Structure formats: C-alpha cells, structure tokens
Amino acid sequence: MNDLSSIALLVTYQCNIECKHCGLSCSPREKEWMTMDEMKDIAVQASDLGVISIVLTGGEPTLIKHEELCNYFRFIKDKTSISNIRIVTNGHWAKSYEKAYSVLKEWKDAGLDELNVSCGEFHQEFVPIENIGHAYKAGCDLGFITVLLAGEFTKSKRENKLTPYDFEKILGCRIMQHHEVSPFITKKYAMTCNNAVSYGRGYKYIKLEDIPLTKYDNLPNTCKDTISTLSLHPDGNATICCGVGARDVPFLSIGNWREEKLQKISVRANDDLFANLIKFYGLRALKEKLMKTHPEFGLTHKLNYTGLCELCFEIFSNEKALNYLNTSGLELEEELISQKIMYLSTIYSSKYVYQ
Numbered sequence: 158m159n160d161l162s163s164i165a166l167l168v169t170y171q172c173n174i175e176c177k178h179c180g181l182s183c184s185p186r187e188k189e190w191m192t193m194d195e196m197k198d199i200a201v202q203a204s205d206l207g208v209i210s211i212v213l214t215g216g217e218p219t220l221i222k223h224e225e226l227c228n229y230f231r232f233i234k235d236k237t238s239i240s241n242i243r244i245v246t247n248g249h250w251a252k253s254y255e256k257a258y259s260v261l262k263e264w265k266d267a268g269l270d271e272l273n274v275s276c277g278e279f280h281q282e283f284v285p286i287e288n289i290g291h292a293y294k295a296g297c298d299l300g301f302i303t304v305l306l307a308g309e310f311t312k313s314k315r316e317n318k319l320t321p322y323d324f325e326k327i328l329g330c331r332i333m334q335h336h337e338v339s340p341f342i343t344k345k346y347a348m349t350c351n352n353a354v355s356y357g358r359g360y361k362y363i364k365l366e367d368i369p370l371t372k373y374d375n376l377p378n379t380c381k382d383t384i385s386t387l388s389l390h391p392d393g394n395a396t397i398c399c400g401v402g403a404r405d406v407p408f409l410s411i412g413n414w415r416e417e418k419l420q421k422i423s424v425r426a427n428d429d430l431f432a433n434l435i436k437f438y439g440l441r442a443l444k445e446k447l448m449k450t451h452p453e454f455g456l457t458h459k460l461n462y463t464g465l466c467e468l469c470f471e472i473f474s475n476e477k478a479l480n481y482l483n484t485s486g487l488e489l490e491e492e493l494i495s496q497k498i499m500y501l502s503t504i505y506s507s508k509y510v511y512q
C-alpha cells in the first residue's frame with residue numbers, strides 16, 4: 158500500500174531574507190533551483206501516485222516570477238488530479254492590503270488553495286509585521302485556508318516582536334500546534350505555535366535555555382508526516398518527512414529525485430526501516446527500547462526537548478544505535494509489524510465511522 162499523500166517542493170534554498178533560526182540555512186546567496194519543467198514533471202508523477210496535496214516551499218517560492226507561478230498553479234489544476242496546492246511564504250510581497258489582495262486573487266484564480274505565512278520572531282527582523290496582517294486578512298477575505306506559521310518564539314521575547322498569542326489577540330485566529338496542520342486541514346483561519354528549532358542556523362544563534370521546551374512525557378510517540386510526506390530539495394535530495402534539518406541530518410534522505418522516478422523513491426520510503434520505526438513503532442518507544450536493551454549506546458533519559466525532531470535526531474545521530482539499527486534493526490520487526498497493523502486498522506475504522 159502506498160501511503161504517500163503529500164509532496165513538499167523546496168523549489169530553492171534561496172530566500173530574500175536570512176532568518177537566524179532557519180532549519181535549512183536559506184539565504185539570498187543560495188543559487189540552486191528546481192526548473193519549471195522539473196516542477197511540472199514532479200506534479201505529474203505525484204498525481205499518478207495518487208498524491209492529493211502539493212506544497213511549494215523553500216527558501217522563498219515567491220521569488221519565482223508571478224506569472225510563472227500562476228501558470229504552474231494552472232498546470233497542476235488542469236493536468237493533474239492533485240486537489241490541494243499550498244504555498245509557504247514569508248509574506249515579503251504583502252506591502253499593503255490592496256497589493257496582498259491582488260496577488261492572492263490571481264493565485265486563487267490560478268488554482269492555489271492554501272496560504273501559509275511564516276511570521277515568527279526571527280522573520281519579524283526582516284518582514285514588517287504589517288505585511289503579515291495584510292496577507293492574513295486578504296487570504297481570509299478571499300476564502301483561502303490561511304495559516305500563520307508563528308512558531309520559533311523564544312522565552313526572552315525580543316522587543317517589539319509578536320508571539321503567536323499576540324497574533325491570536327490582534328487577528329483573532331486560533332492557535333494550533335504544528336502537528337494539527339495536515340494536508341487534510343479544513344479550518345479556514347489557523348495558526349501554529351511550535352517552538353524554536355535547534356538545528357540548521359538555529360544551532361549557532363539560539364541558546365537552548367532561551368527555547369520553551371516540551372517535557373519528554375508530553376512528546377507524541379510517532380511522527381505521522383513520515384512516509385506520507387516526501388520532500389524534494391533543490392539539490393536533488395528526497396527526504397522522508399517535511400525535510401527541515403535535512404541539510405544537517407543524512408538519515409532523512411531516501412533518494413535523489415533527479416536520478417530516479419518518484420514511484421521508486423516512494424516505494425523505498427514505504428519499506429524503509431527507519432521511516433517505519435519513526436511512523437509506526439514510535440521514537441519514544443524506540444529510545445526506551447534501545448536504552449533498556451543496549452545501555453552501552455549511551456542514550457540517557459532527558460527530561461525536556463525542543464520537539465519531536467530533536468528526539469529523532471538524538472536517536473539517529475547516535476552512531477552505535479545507527480549501526481545496530483542498520484545491521485540488526487529487523488530484530489524489532491515483529492513489534493513493528495504489530496504496531497503498523499494497529500495504526501492502519503485505526504485509520505480504516507475511523508474512515509468507516511466518519512464516512
């Protein structure tokens with residue numbers, strides 16, 4: 158069974174700004190891009206695989222010329238069966254409400270369904286907060302699913318920087334956690350409130366003690382995005398999840414989309430032991446198992462995390478654990494299979510109940 162439902166196209170690592178926390182270390186100096194022909198080919202391949210959602214992100218995808226972007230949205234709607242197109246942007250273009258409305262109206266007419274605007278504390282150093290208000294209001298007025306990605310706020314709120322809670326008061330949007338925002342989201346006006354990340358450029362600039370941490374016991378066990386979302390990067394890398402941190406963490410890599418068809422990569426992701434452990438067995442379960450059965454790996458109990466990705470990096474950056482999983486990981490297979498069956502039966506029974 159192919160579980161792939163969403164493709165994230167990181168069309169470039171180039172960005173007009175250079176946020177301190179950026180998980181992919183994007184900047185104006187990055188040069189690598191997907192070509193428009195490549196982006197069209199991926200959309201067709203993805204559609205043939207039954208993918209329902211395509212996300213344009215980066216870097217900053219709106220650095221693509223406006224007309225070309227509109228043509229791409231039209232191409233997806235006309236030539237593929239992908240039903241949801243989302244763009245993730247920092248909102249630099251929304252200089253006034255009128256400007257935001259006219260840009261978004263053309264994107265909407267061309268086929269865009271969902272607008273995500275990144276506007277966390279570190280974005281606010283570069284993009285005026287007024288732009289976020291313009292993009293949000295125009296997005297809502299035009300009936301887009303509009304999501305403000307207002308995460309990565311630190312404990313020492315920097316002067317004049319707005320937190321997700323300020324956005325909630327000012328714009329009246331509901332705070333949602335990162336994991337609630339899925340390709341199937343139907344709510345119109347939402348906002349995520351995920352914490353600062355501790356990979357990419359953030360490692361250099363953000364002090365751990367400045368990040369609001371989550372208790373280990375409150376972390377989810379599994380990462381549902383894995384396998385169902387593949388991220389395709391401008392350097393050819395394909396990764397098993399949303400791909401943030403992928404430039405630093407090789408274990409997320411599952412192939413090269415320039416050298417292979419998406420179908421082959423997707424089959425490999427479906428069968429990949431690490432991806433299956435992350436999605437079905439669970440990261441907390443895996444860490445606890447490894448600590449119990451192999452104390453010599455040196456994994457120790459830690460009370461707080463910046464998020465689930467940190468736990469993921471902790472396990473898969475441990476060389477001894479990685480060697481063990483690469484050579485003897487199938488010892489976990491029996492437990493993994495029963496977890497997978499349980500997960501799939503929950504999905505099918507909930508589909509049955511809610512249909």
Ligand code: SF4
Pocket residue numbers: 172173174175176178179180181182183184215216217247275280
């Ligand atoms: S976080 Fe987003 S807006 Fe900021 S530099 Fe990275 S890609 Fe650009």
Ligand code: SF4
Pocket residue numbers: 380382383397398399400402409435465466467469470
């Ligand atoms: S938990 Fe792991 S698999 Fe999931 S998004 Fe984070 S890094 Fe990717």
